Amino acid sequence: MRFFSDNAAPACPAVMAALADANRLDTAYDGDAWSKRLDGAFSDLFEHEVRALWVPTGTAANCLGLAALCPPTGAILCHEQAHIEQDEAGAPGFFTHGAKLTLLSGAGAKISPEAVEQACARVRYDVHQVPPAALSITNATEYGLVYRGAELAALGEVASARNLGFHVDGARFANAAAFTRESPADLTWRAGVDVLSFGFVKNGGMNAEALLFFDPERAEAVPRLRKRSGHLLSKGRFLAAQLLAMLDGEIWLANARAANAAARALADAAGAARLVFPVEANELFVRMTADEAASLRGQGYDFYDWAPGEVRLVTSWDQDMGAVERLAAAIAAL
Amino acid sequence: MRFFSDNAAPACPAVMAALADANRLDTAYDGDAWSKRLDGAFSDLFEHEVRALWVPTGTAANCLGLAALCPPTGAILCHEQAHIEQDEAGAPGFFTHGAKLTLLSGAGAKISPEAVEQACARVRYDVHQVPPAALSITNATEYGLVYRGAELAALGEVASARNLGFHVDGARFANAAAFTRESPADLTWRAGVDVLSFGFVKNGGMNAEALLFFDPERAEAVPRLRKRSGHLLSKGRFLAAQLLAMLDGEIWLANARAANAAARALADAAGAARLVFPVEANELFVRMTADEAASLRGQGYDFYDWAPGEVRLVTSWDQDMGAVERLAAAIAAL
Amino acid sequence: MRFFSDNAAPACPAVMAALADANRLDTAYDGDAWSKRLDGAFSDLFEHEVRALWVPTGTAANCLGLAALCPPTGAILCHEQAHIEQDEAGAPGFFTHGAKLTLLSGAGAKISPEAVEQACARVRYDVHQVPPAALSITNATEYGLVYRGAELAALGEVASARNLGFHVDGARFANAAAFTRESPADLTWRAGVDVLSFGFVKNGGMNAEALLFFDPERAEAVPRLRKRSGHLLSKGRFLAAQLLAMLDGEIWLANARAANAAARALADAAGAARLVFPVEANELFVRMTADEAASLRGQGYDFYDWAPGEVRLVTSWDQDMGAVERLAAAIAAL
Amino acid sequence: MRFFSDNAAPACPAVMAALADANRLDTAYDGDAWSKRLDGAFSDLFEHEVRALWVPTGTAANCLGLAALCPPTGAILCHEQAHIEQDEAGAPGFFTHGAKLTLLSGAGAKISPEAVEQACARVRYDVHQVPPAALSITNATEYGLVYRGAELAALGEVASARNLGFHVDGARFANAAAFTRESPADLTWRAGVDVLSFGFVKNGGMNAEALLFFDPERAEAVPRLRKRSGHLLSKGRFLAAQLLAMLDGEIWLANARAANAAARALADAAGAARLVFPVEANELFVRMTADEAASLRGQGYDFYDWAPGEVRLVTSWDQDMGAVERLAAAIAAL
DSSP states (O other): OBOSOSTTOOOOHHHHHHHHHTOSOOOSTTOSHHHHHHHHHHHHHHTSOOEEEEESOHHHHHHHHHHHHOOTTSEEEEETTOHHHHSSTTHHHHHTTSOEEEEEOOGGGOOOHHHHHHHHHTOOOSSSSOOEEEEEEESSOTTSOOOOHHHHHHHHHHHHHTTOEEEEEETTHHHHHHHHOOOTTTTTGGGTOOEEEEOOGGGTOSSOEEEEESSGGGGTTHHHHHHHTTOOOTTTHHHHHHHHHHHGGGHHHHHHHHHHHHHHHHHHHHOGGGBSSOOOSSEEEEEOOHHHHHHHHHTTOBOEEEETTEEEEEOOTTOOHHHHHHHHHHHHTO | OBOSOSTTOOOOHHHHHHHHHTOSOOOSTTOSHHHHHHHHHHHHHHTSOOEEEEESOHHHHHHHHHHHHOOTTOEEEEETTOHHHHSSTTHHHHHTTSOEEEEEOOGGGOOOHHHHHHHHHTOOOSTTSOOEEEEEEESSOTTSOOOOHHHHHHHHHHHHHTTOEEEEEETTHHHHHHHHOOOTTTTTGGGTOOEEEEOOGGGTOSSOEEEEESSGGGGTTHHHHHHHTTOOOTTTHHHHHHHHHHHGGGHHHHHHHHHHHHHHHHHHHHOGGGBSSOOOSSEEEEEOOHHHHHHHHHTTOBOEEEETTEEEEEOOTTOOHHHHHHHHHHHHTO | OBOSOSTTOOOOHHHHHHHHHTOSOOOSTTOSHHHHHHHHHHHHHHTSOOEEEEESOHHHHHHHHHHHHOOTTSEEEEETTOHHHHSSTTHHHHHTTSOEEEEEOOGGGOOOHHHHHHHHHTOOOSTTSOOEEEEEEESSOTTSOOOOHHHHHHHHHHHHHTTOEEEEEETTHHHHHHHHOOOTTTTTGGGTOOEEEEOOGGGTOSSOEEEEESSGGGGTTHHHHHHHTTOOOTTTHHHHHHHHHHHGGGHHHHHHHHHHHHHHHHHHHHOGGGBSSOOOSSEEEEEOOHHHHHHHHHTTOBOEEEETTEEEEEOOTTOOHHHHHHHHHHHHTO | OBOSOSTTOOOOHHHHHHHHHTOSOOOSTTOSHHHHHHHHHHHHHHTSOOEEEEESOHHHHHHHHHHHHOOTTSEEEEETTOHHHHSSTTHHHHHTTSOEEEEEOOGGGOOOHHHHHHHHHTOOOSTTSOOEEEEEEESSOTTSOOOOHHHHHHHHHHHHHTTOEEEEEETTHHHHHHHHOOOTTTTTGGGTOOEEEEOOGGGTOSSOEEEEESSGGGGTTHHHHHHHTTOOOTTTHHHHHHHHHHHGGGHHHHHHHHHHHHHHHHHHHHOGGGBSSOOOSSEEEEEOOHHHHHHHHHTTOBOEEEETTEEEEEOOTTOOHHHHHHHHHHHHTO
């Protein structure tokens, strides 16, 4: 049973149905009826004018978003554990033509307003140093922690004061929203967020992510960059249809709630002492000896060794609750 | 009825079935069972060791391939009407970090060995000029012409003599192969081709193209570049499955034959005098007055105005032969 | 005797004296007294507010200027014989992060307003094609022809209508100004020119060129790009001092007049029939058999074989007029 | 009296004489007699085959060197206080097309072999992470500390084991060599160094630095990159002549010794308690209250506030020893 990652789960039924439905002739690229509905659908959800573009990967979403916020001569402030720093093969450097990632620290891969302020204060804004131009955070973070609206607003304030574009890597934005029960608006533009990479793939999509701009001016150059980086698919309707299908009837939220609930059940079974971080979304980092890990694997559970004495469990939208309960019992019995 | 382009046609049934079949858990990225079968499947088809990578667009296939062949300081020889020059928003410049496209002329968007030789002969190989490092042709060309194996071999000879990597943009490689009835091997590595962008999307795929390397060493850096450019999808099995489904039972060839046959029927109806170029694949460039074009459009046919007095018709894998015959009759009746 | 090129001539006495004079302690980079005088000195000469930066090469001047005018996603219109296309090793691609050079034709390496207009008219301004963002011409051209103020104004008008930044590669701007006797203002901003690479090295400088912006806003990012590309020298006063020395007493103009006069004398001796182009600046392209060329070389004259039956002669600021007259006689005697 | 930096000092007499001497006609770029002597002169000094290129700035030297060692997809390990990280406006990202700087810690801006090993050990060498490809250190460091030959050899060993190209930013290499009294060979290739940016400008040059490759193969692409980045000056002989003049008669070493001796005198006067780091080259970091600093400034001494309670003093090749002694006395009297 898989608790390895959420990025290989099946596509959810609504997505499969939407693909079948979209399998009709329409205009190429993003001129089709589905693609044209995206701005409206996301604007409705976010209660604000949104410019929405589909892209096939989270890396593309993040890096096109960052390229829109940061010139080649600028720096992007992010956490030292951020996905853009750790797991995108240097894609931000590629898309921004060599902008710099300036790394911040913070427990649970969270960034504090103070850390942002200090990073800016350390820089001489002359031609010799690289001035910060953007702030990028991940919500939920790489360690499964969630920024609340108020935390985001505090970050947004520093970003605004320091003239930083504010990007959120929301590969698990749905899990964050499901946890906080705050509105998508409160978790983004109301807090000063300019750009959101809104993840769908980990949450039941097949191969479509949404890149959202809350200020259409920021988005102006992005359609061209999307094409130039090879991310303008000919049959874009198949991507747009996935996003629309998951917005419809709030499947994005239902899927995230299911994943979060599975993580919650495992966290309760593990108990606070074993948890490296509070479990807020769909990831658990659990203290465990090598023997304990081996014992769970012997029972058929698949997960990632994160660090010595620490494993990572990730739950998915489609997690079988029977398997979750059995794993919870197995953890409790360690 | 659509004769506008082949890049918006539906996905073919085998592809839809393959997506449904692949909708099971497997490893992420390209670690899954489907992706792992790609090298073997393409090696079988090409009778040669092939390194095969899925990517979501033809632009990504072309530009990752070119980046593997040409350093930032080099030039890529291509036709002035090549897709990489005309219709990819400068993506080759992005992926190669500023390599140059050196443009060649030639009827029907075809490049001759002499044109390649002359372009190389014009260059001083000192530090002031940009030395050609790659040759990129399109087969079938942007005007629907097809290079035969012998023509390719002649180009391959010059490429080899001039130390040029040889890339084929095969967005419509299937149509070319269907026309020549030559083997995929004869149209590629046996003629000296190093890299092929093998198109599936225009030919009945949904969102998967194949990037093939006939010399695995040339491919070494490419998986990393694919990730770095945002083209490593999490659920790669859905791309691999499309390619495998179309290789299976030679659906790729059957689809191309259908599209070519439709074009052939229209070409015969139009007659040689109206045709700007011989019709070899699935594109026709037809001389037509504005009134004639309007008349056809009035009868419900949709196509592209290519140039004054010239329209472009493109047929697809799923073209309804009834509609084709009616359009053929309408053209004949002009 | 050298008629090979003007880019290896000695530095003129005023420059050498200025270097000696600047060999005192001052602030580093461009914070010194000499560098701070540049804006004013060039503003005086051009009768307009000018932002002036020293750089060590013409390639740096051209490419920093172009990077200020053209985003990575844009195209620069230039002549197919332009130095930026032919002789800068692809530097424009490097500095602009992959912007495209769109090549225009025209006799004597001159570009007409019609050619610019046609190049723009050919482009679809959608996300698939690369929109022209800048126009770059060379004055005097690579074939020694000179644009007059009225010609420049006509180009400036098209540039403005098409929203193109207008750059002049003035490696031999001094020779052009000496020829037309028009004011520097008439040859630049009054004609709509935004950026000028004002060459000093070929004209008696040692290693300083001037990059001038007639709209300070265009220059805003350039000091940072200069640093980022390694062109901010620590002891910038030695570059600034060269430029100031040549502006002082109009040495730049005197030097250019001397070079032009030498070319004029050779042109008169050669006669119109031998001249491939009218001789307006300090370059001659002369029809000559291989035997004739060999005969001149036998007499000690050094020059460049440009094309079969054609040689190039370039005169310099320091050309010995005795040698010029002897060569003139030798040519006349061929 | 200036103790602010060594990068604005005058050029030394030998350099000025060499410029006058080189002010004769020769071939352009690096085809002249002076440039052609560089490889030999540096090979003699380093007792090894050296490929030597002049460039006008240390940033150009560093970044061309790094671009030769690290592909766009790789990482360069360097100290978090390294000049390439702190003071080059992101130039490494520009020249390498977006390679990453991975930052290491270490007292006095020195890097230990363990820190290099740990940085490599932390990386997964898969397509998601950025693999280290080069190690760059600064000798003398940004805090004026000097790596001895044995320390360098230990770093060279790790670099070799981890397949890292080894670059030394030697903006103050002369000061380091003067301090250790070890041979240039022992401080470079014998310790496994592949590329050295050998600084001359801070040490009495005007505008020429040397970029040295101890393995000519590593240098192969560099002349083209030098041109492409605008660093191939037309009248290169004026740069080569500066370097040759300073190698001749070991002026480079004599100048460095003078600067070091001045720093030594100040360090002795300050006493160990005030020194943040041992003084090994020509930089001092001195603990001092704001009042003390003000008092010194009141006496006419010019220096940099480095951090609260800490100032930086830098001595130059031409430092007047009278002024040094007076400052030493003033410091001792604080």
